[in-house]
Amino acid sequence: MNTIKVEGTDKGHVLLLGLSTCIWCKKTKEFLESNNVQFEYVFVDLLESEEKDKVKETLKKWNPACSYPTLVLNNSSCVVGFDEEKIKLELLI
Amino acid sequence: MSSEVSEKEIEDLYKKIKSAADSGGYILNPDNSFTLALIEGLIVNEKRYGYQACPCRLASGTKNEDLDIICPCDYRDQDINEFGACYCALYVNKAVAEGKQKLKPVPERRSAERKDSSAETVSTANLKYPVWRCTVCGYICARTNPPEICPICKVPKERFEIFMK
Incomplete structure (x- = not known):
């Protein structure tokens, strides 16, 4: 998966699956940035169809509703939607 | 994103959506910068797919498959009733508009209900x-x-x- 990496404090592997047009995805990204969390993200709507299908498959595994934003943490858990409290709890912010 | 859409386009669509909302008894999110960002997303999707798909959902690119998520989406009223806002929160209920109810993430109800x-x-x-x-x-x-x-x-x-x- 071609992701864009954002430098910050290592809180484990944090992957944001989002859409470039989605305001809640933008809020999630800004929240991670303002808390100096190291993460990588991908805007699924901007991908070419083959890559898009692959990422959608990955998303489906974590979040069967396939909604955005989905935050995958350490390849072991996920937070669906911009749920600030839950993200804080999971990342110990 | 902003380079693709002019302020005039955003303003024009905002006026159109606002007037339809007012006449139908719907309330737009009073957070203006939030609402305008969503409207910009609608215009981006219109240019990209040919229809105003919900900016917070992934459109398929085929209009017939996405009729239910063209804004206002088929799920708006149910989500406003249950959560105080539609999925992207462009539309809210009175309590949210007046700051008496806090916005929380609205779960996606689409997949489960996907119409065949x-x-x-x-x-x-x-x-x-x-x-x-x-x-x-x-x-x-x-x-x-x-x-x-x-x-x-x-x-x-x-x-x-x-x-x-």
Whole structure:
């Protein structure tokens, strides 16, 4: 998966699956940035169809509703939607 | 994103959406920068896909598959009732608009309810005219064809389904 990496404090592997047009995805990204969390993200709507299908498959595994934003943490858990409290709890912010 | 869409385009669509909302009794999110960002997303999607798909959902690029998520989406009213806002929060209820209720993430109700029209059953009662239902606001009318635009929520006729016939 071609992701864009954002430098910050290592809180484990944090992957944001989002859409470039989605305001809640933008809020999630800004929240991670303002808390100096190291993460990588991908805007699924901007991908070419083959890559898009692959990422959608990955998303489906974590979040069967396939909604955005989905935050995958350490390849072991996920937070669906911009749920600030839950993200804080999971990342110990 | 902003380089693709002019302020004039955003302003024009905002006015159009606001006037339809006002006349139908819907409330736009009073957080102006938030609302304008969503409207910008709608314009980006219009340019990209040819229709104003919800900016917070991934459009397929095929209009017929996405009719239910063209803004205002088929899920707006249910989500406003249950969560105080539609999925992207462009539309909110009175309590949210007045700051009395806090916005929380609205879960996606789309997948589970995804319509397969072939499997859908329409009540048959041998009516003189079929009954059409607006999938967005629930407006119902009995006539040969649906109206060009819904008189209540202003969506085009393609958003009507046969409810009874």
